[in-house]
Amino acid sequence: xxxxxxxxxxxxxxxxxxxxxxxxxxxxxxxxxxxxxxxxxxxxxxxxxxxxxxxxxxxxxxxxxxxxxxxxxxxxxxxxxxxxxxxxxxxxxxxxxxxxxxxxxxxxxxxxxxxxxxxxxxxxxxxxxxxxxxxxxxxxxxxxxxxxxxxxxxxxxxxxxxxxxxxxxxxxxxxxxxxxxxxxxxxxxxxxxxxxxxxxxxxxxxxxxxxxxxxxxxxxxxxxxxxxxxxxxxxxxxxxxxxxxxxxxxxxxxxxxxxxxxxxxxxxxxxxxxxxxxxxxxxxxxxxxxxxxxxxxxxxxxxxxxxxxxxxxxxxxxxxxxxxxxxxxxxxxxxxxxxxxxxxxxxxxxxxxxxxxxxxxxxxxxxxxxxxxxxxxxxxxxxxxxxxxxxxxxxxxxxxxxxxxxxxxxxxxxxxxxxxxx
Amino acid sequence: xxxxxxxxxxxxxxxxxxxxxxxxxxxxxxxxxxxxxxxxxxxxxxxxxxxxxxxxxxxxxxxxxxxxxxxxxxxxxxxxxxxxxxxxxxxxxxxxxxxxxxxxxxxxxxxxxxxxxxxxxxxxxxxxxxxxxxxxxxxxxxxxxxxxxxxxxxxxxxxxxxxxxxxxxxxxxxxxxxxxxxxxxxxxxxxxxxxxxxxxxxxxxxxxxxxxxxxxxxxxxxxxxxxxxxxxxxxxxxxxxxxxxxxxxxxxxxxxxxxxxxxxxxxxxxxxxxxxxxxxxxxxxxxxxxxxxxxxxxxxxxxxxxxxxxxxxxxx
Numbered sequence: 250x251x252x253x254x255x256x257x258x259x260x261x262x263x264x265x266x267x268x269x270x271x272x273x274x275x276x277x278x279x280x281x282x283x284x285x286x287x288x289x290x291x292x293x294x295x296x297x298x299x300x301x302x303x304x305x306x307x308x309x310x311x312x313x314x315x316x317x318x319x320x321x322x323x324x325x326x327x328x329x330x331x332x333x334x335x336x337x338x339x340x341x342x343x344x345x346x347x348x349x350x351x352x353x354x355x356x357x358x359x360x361x362x363x364x365x366x367x368x369x370x371x372x373x374x375x376x377x378x379x380x381x382x383x384x385x386x387x388x389x390x391x392x393x394x395x396x397x398x399x400x401x402x403x404x405x406x407x408x409x410x411x412x413x414x415x416x417x418x419x420x421x422x423x424x425x426x427x428x429x430x431x432x433x434x435x436x437x438x439x440x441x442x443x444x445x446x447x448x449x450x451x452x453x454x455x456x457x458x459x460x461x462x463x464x465x466x467x468x469x470x471x472x473x474x475x476x477x478x479x480x481x482x483x484x485x486x487x488x489x490x491x492x493x494x495x496x497x498x499x500x501x502x503x504x505x506x507x508x509x510x511x512x513x514x515x516x517x518x519x520x521x522x523x524x525x526x527x528x529x530x531x532x533x534x535x536x537x538x539x540x541x542x543x544x545x546x547x548x549x550x551x552x553x554x555x556x557x558x559x560x561x562x563x564x565x566x567x568x569x570x571x572x573x574x575x576x577x578x579x580x581x582x583x584x585x586x587x588x589x590x591x592x593x594x595x596x597x598x599x600x601x602x603x604x605x606x607x608x609x610x611x612x613x614x615x616x617x618x619x620x621x622x623x624x625x626x627x628x629x630x631x632x633x634x635x636x637x638x639x640x641x642x643x644x645x646x647x648x649x650x651x652x653x654x655x656x657x658x659x660x661x662x663x664x665x666x667x668x669x670x671x
Numbered sequence: 672x673x674x675x676x677x678x679x680x681x682x683x684x685x686x687x688x689x690x691x692x693x694x695x696x697x698x699x700x701x702x703x704x705x706x707x708x709x710x711x712x713x714x715x716x717x718x719x720x721x722x723x724x725x726x727x728x729x730x731x732x733x734x735x736x737x738x739x740x741x742x743x744x745x746x747x748x749x750x751x752x753x754x755x756x757x758x759x760x761x762x763x764x765x766x767x768x769x770x771x772x773x774x775x776x777x778x779x780x781x782x783x784x785x786x787x788x789x790x791x792x793x794x795x796x797x798x799x800x801x802x803x804x805x806x807x808x809x810x811x812x813x814x815x816x817x818x819x820x821x822x823x824x825x826x827x828x829x830x831x832x833x834x835x836x837x838x839x840x841x842x843x844x845x846x847x848x849x850x851x852x853x854x855x856x857x858x859x860x861x862x863x864x865x866x867x868x869x870x871x872x873x874x875x876x877x878x879x880x881x882x883x884x885x886x887x888x889x890x891x892x893x894x895x896x897x898x899x900x901x902x903x904x905x906x907x908x909x910x911x912x913x914x915x916x917x918x919x920x921x922x923x924x925x926x927x928x929x930x931x932x933x934x935x936x937x938x939x940x941x942x943x944x945x946x947x948x949x950x951x952x953x954x955x956x957x958x959x960x961x962x963x964x965x966x967x968x969x970x971x972x973x974x975x976x977x978x979x980x981x982x983x984x985x986x987x
Contacts, residue, residue, distance in 0.1 A: 263985065329984065333720060333827035336981040342720040356825045359747060361754045366747075373743040374826055402754070 251345065253426050253457035254308040254331065258340035261301040261326050261481075300326040302481040303340070310345075311455040315462065315472035315489060317496055323481040324461045328430050331459065346457070349375065349424025351447075355415030360404035364395060364414055367403050371418045385421045393417035420447050427451050430461045445471075445653065465493045465607075470642035470652040490641045497539035497637050505611075505635030506538035513553060518628030521558045522616050525551040527633040529612070530597070542607060542640040542647070542660070549597045552616045552628060559618045560587040561627065563596040566615075568632075570608035575658040579617070603647045603662035606655060611635045723981035729831070729973065737828055744836035748811075749843050763844035767803055768851045771796045778917040785922035789948050790859040796852045797948055798916035798940045804845045805878050805936055806907050812837035812886025813903055816894045816983060823983050830980050831973075834886035838879060845875075856948070867946045874942035881935040881965040887972030891979050894987045915940050921951050932957035935965040 301323045308314050316324050329335045331342060332350050357374040358367050368389055372382040382389075390396050393414045395406075403411060429448060445467060452458050452471065462468050468475060468489060475492040477485045479499075485492045509526030510516035516523040530547040531537045540546045550563045564579035580596060615629035640646050647662035648655055734741075753759045771792065778784045779791035786794045815833040816823055823830065856862060893899040911917065914936040920928060921941070931937045938961030941953040979986075 330720060333718070334824065335984045336723045337720065339722055341722075344718045344720065348718075357819075357822050359751055361751045362747065366750065370743055370747050373740045374822065374828070376828075379739055 251310055252307045252343075253310045253312075253346055254306075254342065254344055254459065256304055256306050256331075256340070256342040259301055259304045259327070259330060259337045259342055260299060260339045261323075261330060261335070262297050262299050262338040264297055299481045301330070301337070304478070304481070304483055305340075306476060306483065306486060308457055308459065310457055312474060313452045313458040313460065313472045315460050315468040315475040316478060317462065317465070317468055317475060317493065318478035318484075322478040324478055325430060326481075327478070328428050328459070328461055332428055344426065346425030347376070347422075348426045348428060349419070349422040350428040350430070351419060354419045355412065358403055358411070358415060361402055363402055364390075364393075364399040364406070367414070368418055371415065372422075375419065375422050377422060389414075389417045389421050392420065424456070426457045426459070428459045449652070465497065465637075465639050467652060469493055469640070493639065493641075494539055497639060505632075507536050508630065508633050509551075513555075516628070517630055518552070518616070521555060521618070522561050522627045523553050523555065524614070524616060524628035524630055525553055525593075527551070527612075527614050527630065529634045529636045538636045540605075540610075540636050540638050541602075542605065542638050543602045543645065545602045546600045546605070546636070546638075547597045548600065548612050548614065548634065549595060550614050550616070551593070551595050553593050554589045554591050556591055557588055559589070559620070560584055561589050561616050561618055563598065564615045564617050564624075564626075565598050566613040567600065567605070568611045568613070569606055569658040570610070572611065573658050575605065575610075604659055605638045606657060606660040607638050607640050609635060610638050729977065730829070733829055734831065737832060740828055741832050741836055741839075744832060745839045748836065748840045752840075760843070760847055763847035764851050767796070767800055767844075767848040770803065771799045771851070771855075774799065774917045784918040787919040787922055787950065789861055789919065789944070789950055793852075793855045793859045793861045793948055794919060794944065794950075795917055796855045797944050798911075798914070800845060800848050800852055801875065801878055801939050801943050802911050802914060802916045802936065803848070804841050804875075805882050805939070806910070807841040807844065808838045808879070808882035809885050809889070809907060810903060811840065812882065813889030813893055814900055815886065816890045816987060817897070817900075820987060823987055830983055831887075831976065834883060834890050834976070838883045838886055842879075852947075861948050863947050864949045867949075867952070869946075871943060871946035874939050874946060877935060877942070877962060877965055878939040880969050881939075884965065884969035884972035887976035888968070891972075891976050894979070894983050910934070910936060913937070919944075919950065920953075928954070928957060929960070932960040933964055935961040935968070937961060938965075 300321075304323070304327065306314075316327065318324050326335075328350070330337050331344065332348060355371070357371055359370060362370060365386070368386060369379070369382055372385075373379070377385075390399050393410075393416075395410050395414055398406065398410065403414070406414070427448065448458060448460065449471065458471075460468070460471060472489050474487065475485075475489045476483055477492050477496045484499075485495055507526065507528040510524065513523045513525070516525055518524050528536050528547075528549045529538065529540070530549050531540065532545060532547075534547075537546070548565050550565075552561075552563070554561060560583060562580040562583040564577065566577045567575040569575050578598060580598065583596075611632045612634050613629070613631050614633045615626045618625045618627055640648055642648075642652070644650050647660050749760075753762065756762060758765065774795045775792050779786070779795065784791075812834040815837040816830065819833055822828075822833075889899055889903065913931060913934055915931070920931060920937055923931075938953060938958045941950070942958065944950040945952050
């Protein structure tokens with residue numbers, strides 16, 4: 250099998266100044282030259298960063314390669330080099346086949362031109378030949394669904410029509426290698442969903458795809474292989490679920506999986522109870538910041554009761570990635586009417602598997618007493634722990650074989666019964 | 672044979688990719704693919720991405736490959752320019768006719784500029800038309816990178832196409848304005864009377880080369896410093912005065928003529944008048960100076976442009 254993309258030690262260096270100032274004025278440059286002449290060169294102005302450093306990999310024809318990494322890890326720079334928008338500082342890459350990228354959707358559309366004229370303009374910009382565009386024009390117009398307005402200037406289009414036509418042109422480019430940067434992809438959720446659908450079609454026909462995304466879900470399900478970029482270098486290259494898990498463990502979210510207060514004095518609480526620590530744990534009792542959506546997750550709350558008093562119980566409030574409350578849950582097994590003994594306690598709330606939706610989940614915890622009908626929070630911590638729920642996409646979770654976004658704060662896997670009634 | 676090319680029926684495969692089976696392409700798809708193959712082949716070549724070359728060079732084969740895009744960019748600019756106008760492309764001729772009229776009244780009648788043996792209106796029109804070509808070519812090519820920013824930062828193509836297209840576009844206006852000149856030549860009976868007329872396009876080519884060289888240079892500078900577009904109009908307003916647009920160059924003292932020869936547009940206008948109005952032939956030495964300056968500007972502009980081309984997307 251031949252290689253569609255080969256990258257040999259690709260490196261790209263930017264001057265910090267280049268990245269900060271989109272453009273400078275002549276005066277800035279002159280004053281910098283003057284400063285350099287006078288020997289007062291500003292150290293900061295010469296700072297350099299390596300957006301990519303010695304990145305080597307190869308992609309066999311037909312492979313779907315995912316690229317993940319934090320913001321600024323070099324993902325977009327890599328795509329820019331592979332699409333030849335910018336050149337590498339050193340190293341080289343070989344690309345075999347026609348390259349298309351969904352970054353270019355609508356590039357070069359001119360508002361004054363009609364839809365038809367823009368199809369031709371945009372098509373040639375993307376690298377189509379005139380004959381090819383003429384042949385595909387019918388399909389493009391039909392796919393976009395705006396045949397009535399095809400001879401209307403694009404400036405009179407609604408933004409939806411504009412995007413539909415632009416996407417339709419890009420979708421008919423039929424590249425052999427598709428480079429997609431999901432982060433930069435334009436349009437609303439529905440449109441992005443269509444981009445993804447198109448990508449699946451591509452990979453289904455055995456074409457090569459290089460896919461940059463922050464959505465671990467999609468990466469996991471679409472890719473055969475994943476490269477994790479960190480500070481411009483490849484941190485790991487291999488099996489998607491493995492690389493994604495390692496990546497999620499490394500992210501800055503990780504520090505949020507547990508919190509503790511070393512001494513009682515500074516810990517949240519009052520004269521009755523102090524909160525000592527909270528952890529998100531897996532079934533084995535290990536602290537975890539990346540949770541398989543199918544597995545139960547424990548929220549372990551450690552607290553100390555300082556004196557005999559009213560019965561205490563713990564309560565959690567789970568929030569989804571947008572900080573919307575998914576649910577509140579409290580320990581109803583402990584009886585608030587009992588009195589509590591002083592001592593150190595650990596309470597663990599088990600959130601069932603196949604319940605939380607994917608993404609960052611935060612949990613507020615509180616140790617409460619109840620003086621009916623009022624709930625009295627004695628020791629509480631807002632956003633005590635934070636972890637990521639991911640779905641490795643093996644098909645046995647609540648999403649089955651569906652790869653798109655599932656909305657909602659929870660995503661339970663329900664019992665379904667289907668009967669044939671007719 | 673290549674894999675099924677036509678998006679294998681809209682069946683969006685939701686299953687993991689590794690489990691997706693490749694269907695053997697059907698007869699019809701194979702036939703279509705073969706049809707595609709023909710005019711896709713140039714795109715299916717292998718591309719090697721390397722750091723920018725130390726020495727700038729022009730890849731003519733690549734330019735040829737992108738010729739349709741050049742055509743499309745030129746076409747876009749022409750179509751867009753006259754959209755929503757009542758008179759459309761006729762403006763190309765009207766603007767030049769009006770400028771000529773003003774020059775004739777102000778410089779010919781009131782200031783009584785020297786015009787040799789040629790009637791002043793013909794002389795001026797023959798100067799205004801190539802000069803206006805040059806002015807619009809330089810103006811639009813020097814901002815061509817910035818005004819196509821979204822293309823530069825999102826798609827690859829030889830960036831040379833942008834200033835090149837900008838210099839080609841005003842040729843259309845030039846052609847549309849020619850009838851104005853022909854009418855004046857008819858009225859004043861100043862017809863070309865020697866074989867020199869075949870050289871007329873050569874002098875236009877000189878204006879083209881000069882405009883392109885300056886366009887390369889200024890568009891590179893504009894990509895980095897937005898100060899440049901402010902300076903261009905000043906330069907372009909002075910230019911007609913030192914190029915002999917509203918007077919005959921051979922009427923000024925000879926030693927000044929040599930100084931003026933450094934400006935290639937003086938040779939363009941003098942040569943053009945010689946070719947179509949049977950004016951005195953421009954002095955060979957002076958023309959040689961102008962041509963050398965033009966070629967030098969072109970080489971310098973191209974070298975600067977190609978040197979900075981790899982960084983346009985980062986700095987623009």
